Amino acid sequence: MYWYTKNLSKKLVLFTGLALGLHACSSPEVEKKSEQKAQAYFDIPSFIQQEIDSLKQANPTVNKTVTKDKEEETKDLKIRDWDNEFSSFKAIDLNKPAYAGFIELDTVDSVIEYNFTNPDLDLACVRIAFNEEGKVKMLSVDKHVKNTLYQTSEFLVYEKGNFYIVEKNQKVRVMGENYYKVQGNLKADKTL
Known part of the structure; x- marks a missing residue:
């Protein structure tokens, strides 16, 4: 032994x-x-941070419309917290490990489209349009989250120097449906 x-x-x-x-x-x-x-995909958080920094410096007037269900309000104002205003955009990160292996890339002309093949992921599609100089001119995002308690659809659009939209539909099993939309049109009182 x-x-x-x-x-x-x-x-x-x-x-x-x-x-x-x-x-x-x-x-x-x-x-x-x-x-x-x-890090193979476009770095959206860094791009959005650059836009936030640029908007903070330019301090444009924004014609902002907020819609909650059927109520709507529009005001011209200066945004005090661009980080908060663009937080939904900055949260989109194509390089998260959870997305690895589930992204199909399609390029047409100057638009790159990222489609997500796993329906359990929160992102469905991200589109990035570039101008002639190869700089981002528009970003759009389709997000969908579905589980036993709620279902959320979110649509985000940002066109550099022009406007941004955050639109959200939410269905909660016990509480019903909610609709929320923010649209900010950047006024040309200062250039970006």
Whole structure:
């Protein structure tokens, strides 16, 4: 019995050493390659942050219409918190690990369309249109979340220097339906 436990101990030490060696050899390189692959798609949060910074500096007047169900109100105003105003846009990140392997890419003319093949994901489609210089001129997003308690559809559009829309339909099992829309038209009192 002594020889059996002695051989078992040697095998255990050998196996542990081998496992640690393989882990140490592959970890940094594999992590770098995974990060590089994950960053393969357009970086929407960085783009939106640049737009937020530009809008903060330009401080344009916005003709803003807010609709809640059937009530609507429109005002001309200066946006005090662009980070909050564009938070729905900034939350869209094509490089989230949850989306890996579920994005189909289609390019027509100067528009890139990302379609999501897994219906359990929150994103359905993201479209990015570019101008002649290769800069983003428009971004649109279709989001859908569905579970046993509620169903939400969200549509986002941002046209650089012109307007933005955040439109949301929500059906909650016990509470019913809600509709919400914000549209901001940037006035040309300052250029972006």
